[in-house]
Amino acid sequence: MGHPHLPTTEAAVTAIREIADAYRLEMTVTDDIGADRTSRRTASRVFTVLDADGSLPHEAYLELGGSPAVSVQLFPEDDAKITVDGVEFADVPRDAVPAFLRSVHGGLAHVKGRLFPPGQWLIVPLPGDETYKELISHGALSPWMARTLR
Incomplete structure (x- = not known):
């Protein structure tokens, strides 16, 4: 796919910070x-402290201000x-x-x-024909979502 490779959580945080700055978002x-701090350690054995490459697993949770309210949880995987x-x-994918x-x-x-099946979907198109869509819970349209309704 046409995304720049973000090899680490740190690289992803830096890339997201640049976007936040560009859109003037807090x-x-x-x-x-560390393995004791991250929420998901499916790939490692119990008591494993380092990832396979010898680094500490790094997870980050980011919140962006403004409308819509956006949060990003970056996992070590x-x-x-x-x-x-x-x-x-x-x-x-990170x-x-x-x-x-x-x-x-x-x-x-x-x-x-959509009428059939009924529902409203939040659609996020990415470059290169990649699209993410999720069903919005009934009646959960935020003011921002209502403005983007097509």
Whole structure:
């Protein structure tokens, strides 16, 4: 895919900070470093402190100010969970996070309603025909989502 490779959580945090600066959004970061601090350690054995490459597992939780409310949880396993106004996008590849945020804050992300099956979806298009979509819980349209309804 056409995403720049973000080899570490730190590289992803730096890339997200640049996007926050570009869109003049406040950003808070909480870092959890070490196997005892990270939430998911599926790939490691019990009592394993270092990742396979010898580094400490590093997870970060970021919140971006403004509208929509966006939070990003970066996991050591090269993926992320992005929440946009309460709608969760799980298993987003870490390398796709910057493009995802640019789509949301750059006006490309939108809500699409359907009659059959009924529901409203938050759609986040990325460059190169990649699209993420999640069903919005009934009646959970935020003011930002309502403005993007197509």
